[in-house]
Amino acid sequence: MTEYQMKASLNQGKVRKSSEFLRVLKQLSYNKIAMFGLILFILELVLCLLSPVIAPYDYAAMDVIHMNETPSAAHWFGTDDLGRDILTRILFGGRYSITMSLLSVVVSLIFGVVIGSVAGYFGGWVDNVIMRILDIIQSLPGMLLTIVVSAALGNGYLNTVMALSVNGIPAQARMLRAQMMRVRGSEYVEAAQSINCSQVRIIAKHLFPNSFSPLIVQASMAIANRITMCSSLSFLGLGVQPPAPEWGAMLSGARQYIRDYPHMVIFPGLAIAVTVLALNLMGDGLRDALDPRLKR
Amino acid sequence: MKTLTRRDFLKVASIGSASAAALLALASCGSKGGETAGSSAGTNTNTGTGTNASASTGSTASNATVIEDVQQAAAETVETESDILDELTIGMGGFYTSLAPVRNGNYQWQIFVRYLFDRVIYRTGDRRYIGQGAKEWSVADDGVTYTVELYDYITDAEGNPVTAEDVVWMIEESIAAKQKACYAKIDTVKVIDAKTFEVKMKSDVAENFEICMASTYLVARKAFEASADGFATASVTTAPYKVTEFVASNSCAMELRDDYWQKEELLPPELKNRVKKLTYKTITEVSQQQIALETGVVDAFASINATIVHSFEENNAYQVLSAPGAVGQNIYCSGHESRPIASDVNLRRAIFTCLDVDGLIKGAQDGRAEPMHDFVPRTSTGYVTKWDNEDYFVYNPEKAKEYLKESNYKGEALILSGGTSVQKVAQLIQGYCLAVGINIELQIEDQALLSTHANDGSTWDLALSNQGNGLINVWTNRFDNTAYAMGDAMSRHDDELQELLEFTWQVKNFTEENIDKVHKYIMDNAYARGLYLPFTITVQRADIPLTTPIIASSGEIDYPASAYTL
């Protein structure tokens, strides 16, 4: 193949990729429930991003006179045991919970892609060593690993993001490795090598579109999972701690009041449940949309 | 996949939300526990009404009893006739991790420990030291050499005799283990004969000897060395109870022995045993504490979390008993030269006067605490009662602002360090300081991390901690500038204070007048301040036929020692 023909086929690939993207979106839009999930999630994101503007109170403002109040006109979700407005704290808490999960998924992705690509590309003993290390990480049950890493790193925002991301790296790495091994052996790459085209560029061009769909599906499920894990960490005393309004930390701080002031436990729990539900609906819909067998 | 019609979608959404709502509604409408125990009229005992003007009782419910003055209550303890109660299950929030006698002092003053081992000397609720294994003891003229005579018929559950040799061995083991601070004050210990031994203290400090003896358990060396794990899971006891089942950090079931070594008639009221079977259950989850009482899993809950007490008041199926605790909540200032607050007495005064203790009590303890009038709680030995009638850093934000103006404070953030258990108080303090213009940055860490630099005044400006269990204990712990590498617990080197302390804590100088001097010195310099003394609250079922509760030094009820009328 001449260089010109090579470039032409590449460009075709690009066009295909963008029409592929549109097709997926169109497919997704037929799935009402998935769209519901997507819209719900985007709505939440917007609310949380706008929280400094729309929140009625300061999330750390204590009001000793109005402690433990049930929902009222002044406080739509009531107040917590230090008189802070729960609605405000949920809005700000979303920023913590959602961004921490998103960040940790991105970090897992980056590390997973790099490690998986390296393992798949070089093969041989490099591949073996990396695979064994991943085996070791995966033989610790997920929550346990997260807890131990979180204890080792300490509390705090960034430390918790790192602790959450360790768990997801092996799965991503394995998937990338499989894709990389497939692509590496394909004819395109051999052909590119023969005309001195950059191997890396070719690989990148063919690797990512193929991995795109499973990565995205995995990622959206993972975000939901991370939110729950992040809350669990706060619940156990690791991760992010009060007065930071992270949802799990709010639940943890309110759990002694579940009998007398259940509203303090219900709202953060609902927030987590609704967010995770929206993400799951979205992820399910995405997976159905990307499934070639269900094409219309 | 065929298109879902709007109807399908609505069906799903409605079913989903309906089931979620149903679950929530069912669950949350059970928020107030009803009367579950039988409604026999609970006797409202009121032992000892001390004349403490400043004690805020916090509760006027009909089934609540407040012991205001444990000293007085204990002093009024008289020999009472009592029936024997068959069994009792008590819940507690802390947990006992092992039965080993050589361990750190975290729970050693809890009443629980009385049932595990006998001691050389026992500390009662009003902080008198009475002999348990010791028949009598005396001190020589040098003030540091004590001679102790034991009962010569002490035996453990396997029949092994416990002699002076065993006790000396236990003391030496404890010194070597370095787990309890008091043993570091012992110079030498030696056996005189089978029932007598001699202890020489390093210096003449009041109460030191007694605390060491009250921390020493009676254990037969033979039995201890025969045990595979140093009694951690199975012990051979000298106490009136033997452990029948022990699940570490979870529960401990005990039964009254019939071969207890001490004669019944020689037991003082505080050491009697009127319960046959005693079980302690650990419940750390606060909501579960409440549920355990309501569902009858436990008959009583000792040191219950303050936030759930109010649901038991006005409920005649339960009795609520409050007693002042042994450990108070304090705040103190760094003395390290790198922190500006160390040399700025006006800043310190400003901070101490801007705090509204009543607000702190309401916010952090649900009203169940009393303000303190010294750095040391009034339940401590050596507390001078007249302090209760004096002003102590009265809440005055205007005055605080004045002090602030005279200080060198420029608006920088001061670090307030504390453990996770004091989170709420820390946040409230932050709020009060902000109201007068002082910026506080919180540094809340878990206990393990905190302990690594709690005494390093260079890493914080202010610190919160809980102190108590004796005036001397607190002084040596906090203000003795030879205690730690960097000085005292605040990394301070105040030689004048040191002189004052070393003078006052000698047994012969331990008088009210001298103690008052120390109190004034610390107060004038605003080195530290006591905030509030939390109550120890016990909630029990009203149908337990308790007539006279005996209160332990920790504020808990000593159920076996109390009197019952069946």
Place this chain on the structure above:
Amino acid sequence: MLRYTLRRLLWMIPIVLGVAILVFTLMTFCPGDPAQILLSGSATDEDIQALRDNLGLNDPYLVRLGNFLGNTFLKFDLGSSWMTKVAIKDEIATRLPRTFTLGIISLLISVAVGIPLGIIAAVNQGRLGDNIATALALIGASIPGFWLALLLILLFSVKLNWLPSMGIGGVKYYILPALTGCTYGIATLTRQTRSSMLDVIRSDYITTARSKGVSELHVITRHALKNALIPIITVVGTHFGMMLGGQMITETIFSIPGMGSYIIGGVNQRDYPVVQIGSIFLAIVFSLSMLVVDLLYAAADPRIKARYSQSAKRKVKTK
């Protein structure tokens, strides 16, 4: 088959070794000095150093690692907890069965509820049954476990007084904790069963069976379910593993003295031996359960069985 199993078991040894090294190294990074935590607040610096020497904390990393690995794997001396001095071996012997039981009961409930739900969803695809089943599954996956635990306690223990709210004892003590842990499993199993059943139901041999006049029930249970088992077994296996590690919160809320509360206690008190040995044990149990899952695959699908035996005979090189 036997050779395959043996090979897997042999592989477990270096993996477990690797887990030991990983956890040991992670714990060395933990902030906080164990010696200082163990001694009372007024310990002097020399006391702390003395205890550090005693516990071996002042030795260099490799020496400590070597000692730890040697003691654990060569001498089988698992040591005692620094905090309580109780032998770790004994604690694990009593605690591991409790956690394991909890995991199994949770798994059984997940399977008993999840698979039928998934079948209902698959068979009624697109109709009401599907929607309800999927909705329930989704809600189950979204609810945070500890929130559910607290609500369940309120409902079953306090309001209805049917079940005990905490502690250990007979089977009824395990019900509420198991229910807490199984919602995520039910959700995943339902969805997985549904999707693999759907895959299989559309296939040719099912149509053939139906056209032969085989009853619908027979079709579903004998033909469809059996072939859909593989992905379901995967989910069951990974779920079991997740549960082993995720019991910490359940055990904390229900006061169950199991492995989860043991390890969390160790983490909070910087009791390194407890965390290290506990993690190793959990990793071993997890690997063993993965092996069981793989063997189940072989039992369910003869093609996979053949593949295992082949690969055990010949090493396939990946290049």
